[in-house]
Structure formats: structure tokens, C-alpha cells
Amino acid sequence: MPQIAISQAESVVMQALWSAGSATAEDIIAEVASANAWQEATVRTLINRLLNKGAIAAERDGRRNLYRPIMVESEWVTEESAGLLARLFGGRVAPLVAHFSQEGKLSPEDIRDLKKLIGKIDDGQ
Amino acid sequence: MPQIAISQAESVVMQALWSAGSATAEDIIAEVASANAWQEATVRTLINRLLNKGAIAAERDGRRNLYRPIMVESEWVTEESAGLLARLFGGRVAPLVAHFSQEGKLSPEDIRDLKKLIGKIDDGQ
DNA sequence: AGTGACATTTTACAAGCGTAAAACATTAAT
DNA sequence: ATTAATGTTTTACGCTTGTAAAATGTCACT
Numbered sequence: 001m002p003q004i005a006i007s008q009a010e011s012v013v014m015q016a017l018w019s020a021g022s023a024t025a026e027d028i029i030a031e032v033a034s035a036n037a038w039q040e041a042t043v044r045t046l047i048n049r050l051l052n053k054g055a056i057a058a059e060r061d062g063r064r065n066l067y068r069p070i071m072v073e074s075e076w077v078t079e080e081s082a083g084l085l086a087r088l089f090g091g092r093v094a095p096l097v098a099h100f101s102q103e104g105k106l107s108p109e110d111i112r113d114l115k116k117l118i119g120k121i122d123d124g125q
Numbered sequence: 126m127p128q129i130a131i132s133q134a135e136s137v138v139m140q141a142l143w144s145a146g147s148a149t150a151e152d153i154i155a156e157v158a159s160a161n162a163w164q165e166a167t168v169r170t171l172i173n174r175l176l177n178k179g180a181i182a183a184e185r186d187g188r189r190n191l192y193r194p195i196m197v198e199s200e201w202v203t204e205e206s207a208g209l210l211a212r213l214f215g216g217r218v219a220p221l222v223a224h225f226s227q228e229g230k231l232s233p234e235d236i237r238d239l240k241k242l243i244g245k246i247d248d249g250q
Numbered sequence: 251a252g253t254g255a256c257a258t259t260t261t262a263c264a265a266g267c268g269t270a271a272a273a274c275a276t277t278a279a280t
Numbered sequence: 281a282t283t284a285a286t287g288t289t290t291t292a293c294g295c296t297t298g299t300a301a302a303a304t305g306t307c308a309c310t
Contacts, residue, residue, distance in 0.1 A: 005296095007296075007297055007298085008212070008297085008298095009297070009298060009299090010297090011212070024257095025257075025258080026257090038298090038299080038300090039299075039300060039301090040300095041299080041300045041301065041302095042298075042299055042300060044257090044258075044259085044300095045298085045299075045300070046298090047258095048258080048259070048260090049296095049297090058258095062306095062307080063256075063257060063258090063305090063306050063307050063308095064256085064257060064258085065257080065258075074224075074228070077213055077224060078224070078225075078228055078230065080209065080212075080213060081209065081213065081221060081224070081225070082230075084205065084206065084209050087133070087136070087205075088202055088205060088206065092232065092234070092235055093221070093222055093225050093230075093231060093235045093239070094234070094235045094238035094239050094242065095238075096206060096218070096221070097218055097222065097239060097242060098238070098242055099199075099202060099203070099206070100203075100206070100218050101242060101246060103199065103203055105203065105207075105218075106218060106246070107217065109217070109219070110217055110218045110219045111243070111246055111247075113217075113219035113220075113223070114218070114219050114222060114239065114243055115243050115247075117219065117222060117223055117226060118236070118239055118240050118243055121226060121231070121236055122236075122240075130266095132266075132267060132268085133267090133268095134267075134268060134269090135267090149287095150287075150288080151287090163268090163269080163270090164269075164270060164271090165270095166269080166270045166271065166272095167268075167269055167270060169270095169287090169288075169289085170268085170269075170270070171268090172288095173288080173289070173290090174267090183288095187276095187277085188275090188276055188277055188278095188286075188287060188288090189286085189287060189288085190287085190288075
């Protein structure tokens with residue numbers, strides 16, 4: 001299913017691109033390099049691997065490239081999450097929430113948001 | 126954090142051991158090999174890597190080993206999940222649930238369980 | 251037309267991973 | 281004691297990943 005497999009480091013670049021919409025290598029480097037203690041060259045490698053995998057596309061703009069995502073963020077997020085749910089929680093969401101609840105790892109905000117969310121779903125039916 | 130890093134294939138063996146409590150290599154092989162299309166030798170490699178990492182321990186029993194987990198399942202589950210939440214959902218649980226809700230990926234059971242869960246948490250406070 | 255400056259593309263390399271066979275050790279049976 | 285059977289431990293190997301430098305291409309200016 002993950003037609004295109006993205007490594008963790010690569011996903012950092014993807015996320016920058018997703019939130020920028022499109023960006024030059026320099027933009028991406030500015031966004032992610034120092035935050036991850038990466039050299040410019042490292043980010044460029046990641047960009048190129050993503051290009052080769054077809055996860056992003058490049059369009060020439062003068063002597064530089066403008067990159068934009070091909071992969072769809074929400075699809076990727078769904079795949080990644082579903083993968084973890086499948087491996088750890090029988091493929092369902094509720095058991096994850098239950099686990100975090102049992103471990104006392106639900107913040108008050110989480111509880112508030114969850115309540116609101118469930119309420120809304122109920123209304124909608 | 127993940128004191129001990131477990132690869133995906135290794136985690137399959139860990140899960141077998143967690144649910145068995147303790148087991149011989151043969152037991153583990155019976156449990157996971159065919160289900161994953163692995164040869165015996167592959168499972169033995171995974172067992173040994175886990176041993177070297179200190180994720181499991183072996184106790185000699187005649188001419189074979191009895192393996193048992195050292196890593197704690199619930200801790201591992203929490204770490205794995207928290208990692209994904211951190212990377213994709215700002216480190217919180219509710220946004221993951223919201224995402225799945227938006228994508229229409231919450232089963233009726235999920236919704237029922239979540240409602241029950243939230244209710245119980247509320248009572249408890 | 252040649253040279254800097256800047257950008258992109260190639261190449262590198264060690265560690266980890268998935269996958270497994272080969273080698274080695276130990277016990278049971280002859 | 282030897283051998284066959286049964287386990288365990290070592291070794292192997294290609295691929296991906298994280299990390300980055302080297303090489304190459306391309307404008308802009310003299």
C-alpha cells in the first residue's frame with residue numbers, strides 16, 4: 001500500500017514541503033537543516049531521494065529547482081498511522097486511546113477534544 | 126527513550142514472546158514463521174539479535190534455550206505510539222482520532238468504545 | 251569566451267535490516 | 281566412542297538509511 005515508502009528523515013523534508021506548498025532547495029534547507037542538525041548536503045540528498053522515488057516533483061526555475069509534493073499528506077498520515085494501529089492495536093483506534101488512558105497519558109486537552117469529537121460524531125448520525 | 130531499538134521484524138518475535146510469557150525457539154518459530162513466510166533460520170536470527178540487544182533473555186533448559194522477554198510490552202507500545210504521535214500529530218492523541226474521524230475510518234465499534242472510554246474517564250474525575 | 255558563484259547530481263560509506271545458509275556444539279542412540 | 285539428530289551461534293549479502301563530500305552543470309559578469 002505505501003506505494004512510495006518514505007524514510008523518517010525523508011518525511012521531515014516532505015512535511016516541510018507539504019506546509020510550504022512548494023519550495024526551493026534553499027527554502028527547504030532553511031526550514032529543516034539546523035533544526036535537525038543536518039548539513040545542507042544531507043538535505044539535498046533527501047530531496048533527491050524523494051525525487052527519485054516520485055514522492056515530489058521538480059520544476060526548473062532559472063538555475064534552480066522548485067519542488068512540490070506529489071504524495072498527498074493526508075494519505076500518507078493515514079497509511080503511517082494505520083500501519084502502527086495494525087501492528088499494535090488490532091488495527092483499531094479505540095484500543096490506542098484506551099492504552100494511553102490507562103497509562104495516564106491523556107492530557108486534559110486530549111480528553112476535552114475527544115469528548116467534543118465524539119459528541120459531534122453522534123450528532124452527525 | 127527507546128533504550129533498546131527493536132526493528133519491525135524483531136517486534137513480531139517480541140509480540141510472540143510477550144503473549145507466550147516464555148518459549149523455546151521452536152515454539153516461537155511455530156508461532157511466527159509461516160505466518161510471515163520466514164524460514165526457521167530467519168526467526169533464529171531475529172531471536173539472536175534480540176538477545177544481543179538485551180530485549181530478551183535465554184535460560185538453558187537441557188540442550189535448548191527458553192527465552193523470555195526483558196523489555197516490557199506496555200512500555201514498548203507507549204514508546205512506539207508516542208513516536209508516531211510526535212511525528213504526525215503534535216504529540217497528542219486527540220488529533221489522531223480527529224484525523225481518522227475525518228477520513229471516515231472510525232468503525233462503529235471504535236465510536237462505541239471511545240464513547241464508553243470517555244464516559245469512564247469523566248466519572249473518574 | 252573565461253571565470254566565479256551558486257545550484258544540482260553523483261558518489262561514498264558505515265550501520266542497520268531482512269533474509270538466510272553454513273558452521274559449530276551438544277546430546278541421544280548405536 | 282561414533283554417528284545421527286537437534287539446537288545454537290556465526291557468517292553472509294544485498295538493500296535502505298543517515299550522513300555528507302566530490303563532481304558536475306549553469307548562469308552572470310568581466
